[in-house]
Amino acid sequence: MRRTQQGLPQHAEVISLLNDAYDGWGGQSYFHWKYEQYPAFDPDTQAFYSSRDGELAAFRRVFAKEVVDESRTNTVFVLGDTAVDPAHRGEGLYSALHTDTVAFSERQGADRVSTFNRKTNLTFEANRDRGWQYRELPLKIRLLSPDRVLRAYTDLVVPDLPAIETITEWLGDRLHIRTSNGPVSVRDCLHTEPPTGPRPQSIGPAVSDRTLAQLIDLACSTGPIDPLSTLLEGWLHPQNGSRATGSRSAAANTAYQCHRTRKISASEFDEIVDLYDDQTASFRRAPVDIRHILQYPDCDIVLATDGQGCVGYAVVGPRSNGELREGRILELRADCSAVFEVLIDEIEQLAVERGYDILLVFTDRPMDELWASVDQQVIMWRDLDTTSPPLVESCEISLYDVV
Numbered sequence: 475m476r477r478t479q480q481g482l483p484q485h486a487e488v489i490s491l492l493n494d495a496y497d498g499w500g501g502q503s504y505f506h507w508k509y510e511q512y513p514a515f516d517p518d519t520q521a522f523y524s525s526r527d528g529e530l531a532a533f534r535r536v537f538a539k540e541v542v543d544e545s546r547t548n549t550v551f552v553l554g555d556t557a558v559d560p561a562h563r564g565e566g567l568y569s570a571l572h573t574d575t576v577a578f579s580e581r582q583g584a585d586r587v588s589t590f591n592r593k594t595n596l597t598f599e600a601n602r603d604r605g606w607q608y609r610e611l612p613l614k615i616r617l618l619s620p621d622r623v624l625r626a627y628t629d630l631v632v633p634d635l636p637a638i639e640t641i642t643e644w645l646g647d648r649l650h651i652r653t654s655n656g657p658v659s660v661r662d663c664l665h666t667e668p669p670t671g672p673r674p675q676s677i678g679p680a681v682s683d684r685t686l687a688q689l690i691d692l693a694c695s696t697g698p699i700d701p702l703s704t705l706l707e708g709w710l711h712p713q714n715g716s717r718a719t720g721s722r723s724a725a726a727n728t729a730y731q732c733h734r735t736r737k738i739s740a741s742e743f744d745e746i747v748d749l750y751d752d753q754t755a756s757f758r759r760a761p762v763d764i765r766h767i768l769q770y771p772d773c774d775i776v777l778a779t780d781g782q783g784c785v786g787y788a789v790v791g792p793r794s795n796g797e798l799r800e801g802r803i804l805e806l807r808a809d810c811s812a813v814f815e816v817l818i819d820e821i822e823q824l825a826v827e828r829g830y831d832i833l834l835v836f837t838d839r840p841m842d843e844l845w846a847s848v849d850q851q852v853i854m855w856r857d858l859d860t861t862s863p864p865l866v867e868s869c870e871i872s873l874y875d876v877v
Contacts, residue, residue, distance in 0.1 A: 533555065767805050
């Protein structure tokens, strides 16, 4: 029997496997949006899987996309939603999926195959060994519940070193970081097993959200870092934990207004379409793609206007990541920096009202000091047609293109 079969298995099986692989991947409404509503998705040819004993053991989806600029088009097949049941790892199922999906992409005439990865995962290293190219993506994050985020994410950026484990064993419950919304012990940050018996008295610095953002920047930096001096600076000179929302640019706020909606009119949709141009390379944004972005489950649409029409918009959608509730800025278009700032202010206020613990966005624009840069996300690709221009090397990418 072939290791890999083509076609979409039972929806419930796929959802279950993907939630096991990616904690909080999503439910039926997210599956419906990502698969059944996805432009030009063919369930018979763009999904691959393996079964064992009548149960789904491995799965991968192929997303047929285009990267376009003013005069050129690249067909890029993105390989995503890859999962192998832990009970069947080591059986070669992932390798078979990879081989078959790359071969399928080549047969379909794709210029490139691509994946989105984190530098710390095994797929990144495996693809580098295969000769794939990559570039970093400009992920920015804003901590809204610092204590919850630290517990969830610290072990993703702290190196796995025996010395750190030893220090955690000695001091894990005796040292904490006091954030703007509660203390977090070193042991909680690094997810190590607590000792038996009552917890000892704990001490630690109070740090602002600004300092935590700086520490995240340092932890994700490829250059020399001195996190201790940053922590001490934040301890000795604490600042207010959060800037008041809507206060970044008073001048901009007088020129532009924002309003939120869950559903837009036909005229508003036309104005959003007009915000896009073909001067900059990006993943395709035809009206059918924009409409799909706006259909993200339970999303908020933020429109910026100047009294004459729409000058910017953003789509912000929820995603559960374990115990965290993320607010993902899936798409953000702005005519200028002032409009961008007004939209970010409105989104921050929206995120607090919606109970998000963290905000995420891909952007090269400057952000204020409460936003941290996490240079761990990458797009990887392999050329299938070396004669076509590699637009993916520099194209704009939003979170919509990744999810």
